[in-house]
Amino acid sequence: MNKNTVTHQPLLNSAIKIAIIGGGVAGSTIALRFAELGLDTTLIEKGPSLVNGPPICHLHAGGNLYREISDEQCLTLLKQSIDTVKVYPHSINVRPTVIALPKTDNGQPEDLLPRLEKLRARYSELVAQDNRNKVLGEPSNYFRFYSRDEVDALVNKPIPTHAKQDSDWLISFAQQVDLDSLKFPVLLVQEYGWSAFRMAAITSLAIERLPSCHLQMNSKVVAITQPENSTSWQVSTTSETSTDINHQHFDYVINACGFKSGEIDDMLSAKRQRMVEFKAAYVAHWPQCQGLWPEIVFYGERGTPQGMAQLTPYPDGYFQLHGMTQNITLFEQGLVASSAQSAQPQLAPQFIEKIYLQWPEQLVQNRTLGSIEHMAQFIPTFTDAKVAAKPLFGAQQIPGEDPGLRAADVSFYGKHYARAEIVKGSSALAASDAILANLVACGLVAESALGHYLTEHYFPVSQQCSNVEVTERAMILAKQRNYPTALAKNFCFSK
Structure with missing residues (x-):
């Protein structure tokens, strides 16, 4: 055409x-x-x-990746994401996100419930106003918690090629994740992927x-x-x-x-x-684990060795990885602010070189392997994954x-x-x-x-x-x- x-x-x-x-x-x-x-x-x-x-992989239809932001921001992101799905449907990867809290985390899964209820109520309102807003499935199904018993019941089931019910998305999770390392229940929420x-x-x-x-x-x-x-x-x-x-x-x-x-x-x-922050995500190939995967987020404290681990699936056994630690997605001196003399925050030369020239090969290997190791603490067999490409990277502005x-x-x-x-x-x-x-x-x-x-x-x-x-x-x-x-x-x- x-x-x-x-x-x-x-x-x-x-x-x-x-x-x-x-x-x-x-x-x-x-x-x-x-x-x-x-x-x-x-x-x-x-x-x-x-x-x-900067790498786009997640639609943020409710902002549930970020425990620390306000409910108001989450509600705003929900509405904006619904509009985005309606305008650019062929850019959306339609699969839910599973959010789990490691036993090392200070929070509890139940802490998430009040915000989730607000998000579900707001989604219901938007669908009632205009049925075209129903792009994340039925509002009543926006999120669901799964107990340990419910997840254990999926361990021996074959991984389907298509999801006929929400629990189908949890079969690979049940079989590959070290469930003993997690607090229960785990959350499944209709936050989709987004392809840059x-x-x-x-x-x-x-x-x-x-x-x-x-x-x-x-x-x-x-x-x-x-x-x-x-x-x-x-x-x-x-x-x-x-x-x-x-x-x-x-x-x-x-x-x-x-x-x-x-x-x-x-x-x-x-x-x-304004501020500018340099970030990177990493591409791994894990061909032995193709099939039906949700996005998986293991919560953690940003900037610490236990920072959030995020696994984003793609076809053919490829995965995009974030690890909110200083050795993976975040960088020392990677967050800078503007000054009284200039509205442009000044990133250090090593970041500008990465953006416009290329990454040193050894750094690509070290950071990608580090992201694989970070994920493997929750998915032990992920240690078999290999470095698949240069990082997905960039700098994002943050006003104020x-x-x-x-x-x-x-x-x-x-x-x-x-x-x-x-x-x-x-x-x-x-x-x-x-x-x-x-x-x-x-x-x-x-x-x-x-x-x-x-x-x-x-x-x-x-x-x-x-x-x-x-x-x-x-x-x-x-x-x-x-x-x-x-x-x-x-x-x-x-x-």
């Missing part, structure tokens, strides 16, 4: 020109949101492809078909200026193939540069307090001063300048909605022209991307980035 075969009826006939700097999850989502409506949108990305930032490669495929395919979206790859912004008494912007860029400076003019600029957002702020002398902030979307500065400041990818749609509302408030877009699409998501071209073509493009992107194509395949075993 190409651009000419897709019927697109833009809602708006607007003369304003919008620039979005940065083609990650936030920038690409905002570009699609605006271009689908018919707004003239230019997406400027300094890299060769879209959505190529499939998200990148959807945004690339849709942008190719949207005449309102102009994609400028391998383009770096070197200056932004706003003439005195003017609300328009001059954005100056250079490309990899030329030293010439290209000057373009826009009515509105959106900074979606992720961990580099402070560099654009500094061009405008726009003060902003709270390193535990997980639900954030956008901030504004001056006239006609917005910053997309998402921490989790599922917040990207909320950022696009907030900026669209600001375009209306600024008088650049007429509210009457938008109608209910000011709040209703309108993605007809994006949603025409088929599962087959998304998979094909995602696998191409995985190969180009030197990752196993299994990470780009659809992971859905529910009947």
Whole structure:
């Protein structure tokens, strides 16, 4: 399918020109949101492809990975995740998450219940308001605790190829996990996976078909200026193939540069307090344990040797691993803050080298093997897993001063300048909605022209991307980035 075969009826006939700097999850989502409506949108990305930032693997439909964040943030993440599933269904890996507390943990499984009840009640409300919100299964089935006896009863069952009931997801868990190391009950919750490669495929395919979206790859912004008494912007860029400076003019600029957002702020002398954290996840191959696996999270205290261990399954026996210790996912001096002199937090050179150049091979081996060992304390046979690829890595921005902030979307500065400041990818749609509302408030877009699409998501071209073509493009992107194509395949075993 190409651009000419897709019927697109833009809602708006607007003369304003919008620039979005940065083609990650936030920038690409905002570009699609605006271009689908018919707004003239230019997406400027300094890299060769879209959505190529920090590793995405989890939708966070309720924020249950984070005991330490507020209930309010969890409820926000739930709503944002539901919207994300509705807009990008082919990027979602539909399988639940199992959360277990090791006996070494200070908490108790029952401590999770009050928040889970709030999340289930909120999900029920959203489904009652609009049945299209029922994307995480029946609200009554949002979570369930399983006792030791219930898990033991699954030990001798064959691992099915498709899940006909929730307990099917626990069979591999029952057979491979050291159950004696855990507190019971264990939690199964409908928090799904999210594929960065499939998200990148959807945004690339849709942008190719949207005449309102102009994609400028391998383009770096070197200056932004706003003439005195003017609300328009001059954005100056250079490309990899030329030293010439290209000057373009826009009515509105959106900074979606992720961990580099402070560099654009500094061009405008726009003060902003933020943090940047470098993180990594690791790819292991465990071919003898293919089949029906949930995501599994073993809680632990962040930053200690007992930090959380997270196992994310993919097809063909591949797994993505997080370990919230200083020797695995976290890094010494990996969290830095902005200063009074600059809105851009300064990561140490060794992190910048990892982002833009390459990881030392020995470090890849040591950290991946360390993540395998960390997981093997709960899944003993996981010691047989092998290093499968370079790490999935990147730096994420965290606006403000709270390193535990997980639900954030956008901030504004001056006239006609917005910053997309998402921490989790599922917040990207909320950022696009907030900026669209600001375009209306600024008088650049007429509210009457938008109608209910000011709040209703309108993605007809994006949603025409088929599962087959998304998979094909995602696998191409995985190969180009030197990752196993299994990470780009659809992971859905529910009947």
